[in-house]
Amino acid sequence: MRFANILKYFFWERIGHFWKYSVTKRVLAIIAFLVAMILILFSNFSPHQVMVKTDEVATRNIVANITAVVVDEQQTAELQKQAAAKVQKSYQQDQYALANAKTELGNFYTNLRDILAKEDADKQKEIEDLVNGLTGTNNTAQIQVSKLALYLINTQPTDIDAIEQSTIDIITVIMDKPITEETLPTAYTDLDKQVQTLIYAPQAEEVVRLVGTNALRANLIYNKEATQKAIKEAEDAVQPVQKTIKSGEFIVREGDRVTAEQISVLEQLGIQRTRSYPVIVIGTVLFVLLSCWVGLEFLRRYHRETYNNQNQMVLIGLIVILVLLLTRLLTVIQIADRPEINALTGYLAPVAAGSMLIAILIDSRVAYFITMLLALYTGLLTSGNQIHFVIVAFFGGMVGVYCVSKLSQTADLAKSGLWISAMNVASILTLMLMAGNITLNSAFIGIILGVVNGILSAILMIGLLPYLETAFGITSMIKLLELSNPNHSLLKKLLIEAPGTYHHSLMVGNLAEATAESIDANPLLVRVGAYYHDIGKVKRPEYFVENQRGGNNPHEKIAPALSALIITSHVKEGVELAREARLPQVIIDFIACHHGTSLAGYFYSRAVEEDGAGINEDNYRYEGPKPHSKEVALVMLADAVEAAVRSLPDPSIEKVRDIVRKIINDKLNDRQLEECDLTFRDLDVISKKFCSVLEGVYHKRIEYPENIALEFSKRREQYGYDDHQPAGESDV
Numbered sequence: 001m002r003f004a005n006i007l008k009y010f011f012w013e014r015i016g017h018f019w020k021y022s023v024t025k026r027v028l029a030i031i032a033f034l035v036a037m038i039l040i041l042f043s044n045f046s047p048h049q050v051m052v053k054t055d056e057v058a059t060r061n062i063v064a065n066i067t068a069v070v071v072d073e074q075q076t077a078e079l080q081k082q083a084a085a086k087v088q089k090s091y092q093q094d095q096y097a098l099a100n101a102k103t104e105l106g107n108f109y110t111n112l113r114d115i116l117a118k119e120d121a122d123k124q125k126e127i128e129d130l131v132n133g134l135t136g137t138n139n140t141a142q143i144q145v146s147k148l149a150l151y152l153i154n155t156q157p158t159d160i161d162a163i164e165q166s167t168i169d170i171i172t173v174i175m176d177k178p179i180t181e182e183t184l185p186t187a188y189t190d191l192d193k194q195v196q197t198l199i200y201a202p203q204a205e206e207v208v209r210l211v212g213t214n215a216l217r218a219n220l221i222y223n224k225e226a227t228q229k230a231i232k233e234a235e236d237a238v239q240p241v242q243k244t245i246k247s248g249e250f251i252v253r254e255g256d257r258v259t260a261e262q263i264s265v266l267e268q269l270g271i272q273r274t275r276s277y278p279v280i281v282i283g284t285v286l287f288v289l290l291s292c293w294v295g296l297e298f299l300r301r302y303h304r305e306t307y308n309n310q311n312q313m314v315l316i317g318l319i320v321i322l323v324l325l326l327t328r329l330l331t332v333i334q335i336a337d338r339p340e341i342n343a344l345t346g347y348l349a350p351v352a353a354g355s356m357l358i359a360i361l362i363d364s365r366v367a368y369f370i371t372m373l374l375a376l377y378t379g380l381l382t383s384g385n386q387i388h389f390v391i392v393a394f395f396g397g398m399v400g401v402y403c404v405s406k407l408s409q410t411a412d413l414a415k416s417g418l419w420i421s422a423m424n425v426a427s428i429l430t431l432m433l434m435a436g437n438i439t440l441n442s443a444f445i446g447i448i449l450g451v452v453n454g455i456l457s458a459i460l461m462i463g464l465l466p467y468l469e470t471a472f473g474i475t476s477m478i479k480l481l482e483l484s485n486p487n488h489s490l491l492k493k494l495l496i497e498a499p500g501t502y503h504h505s506l507m508v509g510n511l512a513e514a515t516a517e518s519i520d521a522n523p524l525l526v527r528v529g530a531y532y533h534d535i536g537k538v539k540r541p542e543y544f545v546e547n548q549r550g551g552n553n554p555h556e557k558i559a560p561a562l563s564a565l566i567i568t569s570h571v572k573e574g575v576e577l578a579r580e581a582r583l584p585q586v587i588i589d590f591i592a593c594h595h596g597t598s599l600a601g602y603f604y605s606r607a608v609e610e611d612g613a614g615i616n617e618d619n620y621r622y623e624g625p626k627p628h629s630k631e632v633a634l635v636m637l638a639d640a641v642e643a644a645v646r647s648l649p650d651p652s653i654e655k656v657r658d659i660v661r662k663i664i665n666d667k668l669n670d671r672q673l674e675e676c677d678l679t680f681r682d683l684d685v686i687s688k689k690f691c692s693v694l695e696g697v698y699h700k701r702i703e704y705p706e707n708i709a710l711e712f713s714k715r716r717e718q719y720g721y722d723d724h725q726p727a728g729e730s731d732v
Contacts, residue, residue, distance in 0.1 A: 026310070033317045037288045040324045042281065044331075044381050050271060052258045062252040062271065064245045070268040072241040074261045080235040087234050090226035091180060097219035098175045102168060104215045108134070109164040112152065116160075124149050134214040144206065151203035163200070167208045170194045171215055180220045187216055245269065287380070291373055303366055312362050315472050316370065323354035323374055326460075327381050344442075346382030346389035347428060347449040351375055352400035352420045352457035353464075360461075360476045361468060364405035371397035385431075392427045392450070399423040400457060407477040407524070417458025424450030475584035480528045483587065490535055490581050500546030501537045504642065505530055512638040515689035519682040521630040529590030530635050532583065536574025536591065540566060546646075560607040564600045564620045571595060571622060589628070594636045596626040596672040626675045633676040634686065637664060641690050653695050660690045 050062060108130070115126045127149040152160075170191060179187050195209045245251070245265065252262050266272035299307040306312050327349040351374045359367035375394035379386040403416035428446035432438035469476055486492070495502040509530035516523040541547040543554055543566050555563045574591040604620040627633035640663045648655055664687055667673055673683075 029314075033321070034288055034292060036321050037292070037324070038281075038284055040321070040328055041288060041377070041380055042284045043328060044383075050266070052252070052263065052266070052272065054258060054260050054263060056258045058252045058254055058256050058258055061250060061254050062266065064249045064251055064269055064271075068269060069242050069244050070265050072243055072261070073264045075241040076238065079238045079241065083234040083238050084231045087227070087230045089180075090223040090230060091178075091220035092223050092226075094219050094221050097179075097217055098172065101171050101175060101215040101217055105164065105167055105171065105211060108211050108214075109160065113157070113160065116153065116157075123153050127152055131210065134210045148203055148206060148210075151201070152207070155204075159204070163204050163207055166198055166200070167212050167215075170208065171212050174216065175219055178220050179216075179218045181218050181222065184216070184218055188213055191216060291376065295369070295373055298369055299366065303363065306362060306366055311472055312474075315361060315468065315474070316358060316366070319354045319357050319468075320370065320374065322464075323350060324377055324381065326350050327378055331382050343385075344445055344449055346378065346385070347392055347424065347446065348453050348456065349378040349382070349389065349393050350453065350457045350460055351378055351393040352396040352454070353460040355397035356400040356404045356416060356457070356461045357464060357468065359401040359404050360407075360465065360478065361472070361474050364401050367401045368398065371401060385435075388428075388431045388435075391431060392424055392453075395427045396420045396424050396453065396457070400461075404477075407481065410478060410481055413462055413478070414458060416461075417454045419454070420457055421451040421454025424453050473585075475586045477524055479584065480524050483583070484524075484528045484531060490577065490583075491531060493538055494535055497538045498534075498541035498544070498547050500548075501534050501541060501544060504546050504646075505532075505534055507642050507646075508533070508635060508638045511642055511690060511693050512634045514693050515638070515686050516631070516634060518685045518689055519630060519634070519678070521634055525586065526631045526634055529587055529594075529631060530638065532574075532578065532587050533590045533594040533635055533639060534570065534574065535577050536570035536572070538577070539570065539573045543567065544570075546643075555603075560603040560610065561619065564603040564607075567600055567603065568595075568620075568622045590632055590635055593625055593627045593632045594639055595622040595624075596636060596667075597621050597624040598667070598670060598672055626672055628675050630676055630678055630682070633673055633678050636672065637667060637686060638690070640667065641694070645694055651694075653691075656694045657691050660687055660694070 052058065052062075111130055112127065115123055115130065118126075124146075128145050131145050131148055155163075173194065174187055174190050177187075191212050192209060195205050195212070198205055198208065200208070251265055251269070251271070252258055263272055296307070299313075306316075330345055330348045330350075333345060351371060354374055355367050355371040358370050371394060375390045375397065378393045379390035382389045399422075400416055400420050403412065403419050407413070425447050428450050429438070429443060432442060432446060465476065465478060468474070469479055482488075486495070491502070494505070509527040512530050513523045513527040515521075516526040537544050537547070542552075543563075545553070571592060571594075575588055578588045578591055598621065599617065600620045600622070604615065604617060607615045607620065627636055641660050644659050644663055645651055645656055648659065664683055668683065678686075
């Protein structure tokens, strides 16, 4: 771990010193982080890009730097145009067309009859106006209008009725066929032919023709929206014309005129720059600033502990930069002659590795938010199906955080890679199905990349974790799992030299761990803290009752003040042992605070009995400090409760409940819990959980009937069993 120690010195000592004493350097560090992010993002825009225009003479040879499949946009557009031209226009039936035409006919003949029925009127003028309403005001028809007016004035009403009925019949026959705006001229021609078959006077035929032509209309209405949709579907159905461009192939030769097709190829290869670099830089800077501001504001509002912990902020920045650098590296890797794989390398972005590292080392809720930001950056660092890469990276990172948020064993780290792989594969296949472009080949490649991403993320996380832990002095769940191993040197020493304390610590750990989750405390941290909280007792184990055998109590031979000093000193001695063994500070806090400033009541009472009431109580108290967290306070209560219940001569359920409530109330009244964030509700939950666990341990035994007791007695005599416990008896 030499490299890890170097990292620890650099980050913990140097950067810690720098954060503590220099605001200027802190600002410089933030600027350095922003610059690194901008450079990583800007590196996605190739510095070897060109900007050429159509019909411009190329000043140099432009060659492809990768092998890729590109779309021949010109030929594809031509095929789409041909497909669109074959699409028939869409129409919808106008159910009221014939009825409206008949209504218009009826209005004309009704008005005509009204005019003819007038006595004192200029019928000639009114009929001409009525007919002009049909024909318009073109001069070529004026002579005919005058003749028609004279004819109609002298026509009998029965003839008018016949003319009207003929007009209706002809219109009905013609409009019984489909008519569109384009086929209206043909319908007019058909009407003219129908009129010519009538055996009427020429003027009557002209009236039928004029009125019928005016009433005739299309009975099929053009549906523009449906037509455009059909055209779009026809164009989309056209498969893009693709061609493979080989790495090193000439796209444009020096001295040639640049064509639109060549520019299209250059754009697809990423060689043609469509925007100027200053614009790209401005956009990149703004995006980085906005995303960083959103991240900092989120931490400031909802995770102020992390926001104020500069060590953790540096760690988050380092992990983000590492993940984005690896993502950028993976996106530039090209597999020769396999463009279909190169187009999907964005699925390899190891966002899940960064998510899991932040979840393990800092906080799972912070990790969820950082996962979202990393997924967005993944989309910007890749090309092609960017939204697909973002979604897969986001889902994979979320599953990674979930897998490591509640570790119970180190094997869970390896399992996380399998869960991430499964989520990646499911996401990739789902997105391919939604896009409608899934093939057996693309699905196989997607599955391979999804599995590789999950395994790669797990390997990367496991590889970086110990170095980051050491460098930043963080006690992760992995470190806690290592410390919970009974083979740890301090625990082995405790087992050998103070076995009673060792088993007491196990009981305290089990009792506190069973309660931790109910009050939103860390169960693993509580268990490990309980294992080490009494490690100082290995210095003088015989002075503690759980290690005393044969009724020999050395405290009976010394003064109460000395006894109190020996008892309370196990805290200080435990801290020294922990620091020598390089235990994390979070575990040392359990050792230092698990008694707070409590009073060594037994020895204080003895001192008062022997020397009177003038004894200074402070001399019989632990030095503290008091617990600052739920976890340490929980171990303090579990330690006191377990010791008290173990000392009961007949631990019945009622006695256990009474002693648990009494100890919790005593600690509360003694103000030992005032510096931690336990609530009264938490204390009530702790009391109930403690009682539930202890009642399962100190329960009453079954009273055996006489015949069973007699059988046990015979067996004891026959086999020499211990008089105090029948063979095979178990706790019930």
